[in-house]
Amino acid sequence: MPSRVEIHSRRRVFDGFFKIEEAELAYERFDGSMTPPLKRLVFERGDSVAALVYHRDEDRLLFLRQFRYPTYEKGPGWVTEVVAGMQEHGEPAEDALKREILEEIGYEVSHLEPIATFYVSPGGSSERIVLYYAEVTAAGKVAAGGGLIEENEDIVTVSYSRAELVQAVAAGQIQDAKTLIGILWFQVRQSK
Numbered sequence: 001m002p003s004r005v006e007i008h009s010r011r012r013v014f015d016g017f018f019k020i021e022e023a024e025l026a027y028e029r030f031d032g033s034m035t036p037p038l039k040r041l042v043f044e045r046g047d048s049v050a051a052l053v054y055h056r057d058e059d060r061l062l063f064l065r066q067f068r069y070p071t072y073e074k075g076p077g078w079v080t081e082v083v084a085g086m087q088e089h090g091e092p093a094e095d096a097l098k099r100e101i102l103e104e105i106g107y108e109v110s111h112l113e114p115i116a117t118f119y120v121s122p123g124g125s126s127e128r129i130v131l132y133y134a135e136v137t138a139a140g141k142v143a144a145g146g147g148l149i150e151e152n153e154d155i156v157t158v159s160y161s162r163a164e165l166v167q168a169v170a171a172g173q174i175q176d177a178k179t180l181i182g183i184l185w186f187q188v189r190q191s192k
Helices: 093-105 162-170 177-191
Strands: 005-015 019-027 038-044 048-055 060-067 078-081 083-086 111-119 128-136 156-160
Touching: 048 093, 048 177, 060 083, 060 093, 060 177, 078 177, 083 093, 093 111, 093 128, 111 177, 128 177, 156 162, 162 177
Parallel strands: 048 128
Antiparallel strands: 005 019, 019 038, 048 060, 048 083, 060 078, 060 156, 111 128
16 A cells, blocks of 8 residues: 655645645655655644434434535525534544534433544545434433524524434435434444
């Protein structure tokens, strides 16, 4: 397997909420030769955590619906997705996820299990998502949820039975990749 990468230069070309880095590099090809110098851009967003949340007492899966501007032009703008958020630098993924579940849907977690860690769009972004399965109970409902006002979040919780979820996916009502990955994992787990 190739393993050599030569970084000739890197510079930050955008430094806002997100960051964009431009690099000039060469990398080893599968035949052992090196590529000529190439320019590549990296969208640096940081790493995220996400969870497919199952409500044990109600036997339903809980999701969020919120406005996501990047989806607006291609429709619909309001997206149904799993609980998710940014992981702060140095923050354990489990802590970040418990914080997000409390902020967004108002529950304390009774069980947490890792599903997968994956790159969102490795051709242009360094972001990874650490995806979990989380269980909550009625007794764990300790806050209203809905997101943080100071972050201008406006989130509603939506729930699906297993049958309703199959119908929603088949109808194309769920279009978020991390959510579809979590649902697929859940369906495979249930079939065992």
